[in-house]
Amino acid sequence: MTRIFPILAALDALLLSISFALGVVSKLRDGVHNPSDQTFWYHFLAGLSAEVLTLLVHCLIFTYFLGTGRWVKEVKIAYTLPDEPLPKLTRDLKRRVFPPALFAMLTATFTGAAGAAAQVELSRWELHAALATLTLLVNLWAFWIEYDCLRINVRVLREVMIEVDRKRAVRGLPSNAEALQEER
Secondary structure (H helix, E strand, O other): OOOHHHHHHHHHHHHHHHHHHHHHHHHHOOOOOOOOOOHHHHHHHHHHHHHHHHHHHHHHHHHHHHHHHHHHHHHHHHOOOOOOOHHHHHHHHHHHHHHHHHHHHHHHHHHHHHHHHHHOOOOOHHHHHHHHHHHHHHHHHHHHHHHHHHHHHHHHHHHHHHHHHHHHHHOOOOOHHHHHHHHO
16 A cells, blocks of 8 residues: 555646646636636546545545554454554554545545536635645645555554464464465
8 A cells, every 4th residue: 555555646636736727727818708718628627537536545545544443453352462552553543544534535525616616606716726725735734644654554564463473373373474375
């Protein structure tokens, strides 16, 4: 996950930035009211794509931390591991990563809604522009926290596996690697 996440986060940040830039150009050209200028539609499509990718990236983080947290909890029960430090740390990481991820998704969603309202003149375009700026900043902040938590979580998972192998050795069982080789 620490390999794929930076790629997805960079792609999402790039798409959000492209949508932002196209929005600025569209506003300067009055693209909404100028049918011959396609900039608005490029902005619309880039924004919609960025919103979907933003939801995907942050939902992936939710799923990853829910899944690995559950796995650590089950391993803790199966091998009677102490709650501190590892299982507790996975819960703490989940609590740390969820608010920024959720806030990043919500700001992107509200930005799209404000953009749709501005297009049909139910809202001022400045609200959409302000939310777009906030969305960029919040997503960069969330990506930073998410990656930091991912790095720590990978270390926790490795430490859990080491502890499990130690417990298995005490019980006279093969290590996880040996057990996997036996299954093949």
